[in-house]
């Protein structure tokens with residue numbers, strides 16, 4: 001474990017930082033996490049109230065030409081792009097890997113990273129919601145035109161979780177589990193030509209150790225009965241106007257098995273703060289980053305409740 005650097009973290013240092021996940025590492029004052037556990041925005045599904053400028057693709061083409069690969073996340077963001085609303089899934093995968101890789105210096109060498117990700121079907125006219133978890137109905141939608149081409153074809157299941165996991169492996173991470181989160185009750189769908197999507201992935205990554213096998217904290221006593229890589233758990237509406245939320249029964253076992261007591265747990269896309277609150281309830285330090293100020297404030301209030309104190313403003 002865990003704390004090194006000039007200002008060691010204590011339980012009182014649990015906090016929500018209103019910032020881009022990309023900038024979280026620089027906000028940590030030298031603290032090192034034992035566990036990163038997160039659910040980023042999925043590709044092409046939701047805005048989370050963040051303003052995206054669709055002209056970012058035209059701007060990139062003008063600089064790079066049509067054959068060029070994805071821009072860096074910093075360029076994309078500076079030109080109005082929002083994570084999850086990239087014009088191409090390839091850009092999204094590259095940006096997500098870049099952001100998570102950027103947290104590696106802030107992760108203990110025996111630390112873990114758990115990433116929850118769901119898939120998307122390609123549609124040239126895609127329907128984007130402001131909020132909402134896959135499998136829950138409702139929420140307002142808008143339409144956007146998405147460029148087709150290559151494997152991007154109408155009705156295609158894009159396999160984004162698999163593309164992401166492979167890109168993480170290529171970036172040097174070791175994949176230890178691809179846990180399937182099976183959702184027994186999902187909303188009905190209008191399609192008559194496929195089964196309903198009722199699972200998401202929860203990937204467990206650890207780090208390479210030069211000259212040796214990876215070594216990381218793991219307490220098997222703390223996982224679900226049977227220690228299987230399929231977990232059945234129903235989706236539920238969340239709090240604070242945010243319905244893509246984690247629940248404790250899914251993340252509690254990950255936190256207890258993959259971080260030591262009083263260890264530091266980071267969630268770079270913390271939404272309403274479920275990871276941070278669950279970390280604190282389990283005797284860990286929880287630190288979350290969230291870009292949407294309303295969610296950050298809600299997460300800060302939930303954290304204050306968990307710590308039994310006044311709501312600290314999101315920093």
Ligand SMILES: C[S@@+](CC[C@H](N)C(=O)[O-])C[C@H]1O[C@@H](n2cnc3c(N)ncnc32)[C@H](O)[C@@H]1O
Nearest residue numbers: 020021041048245246269270271272274290291
């Ligand atoms: C799937 S939700 C996470 C929900 C969270 N697990 C919970 O239980 O509430 C993803 C969150 O990432 C936030 N977000 C999107 N882009 C971000 C970025 N670049 N940096 C930080 N947060 C971001 C969204 O506002 C959204 O709340």
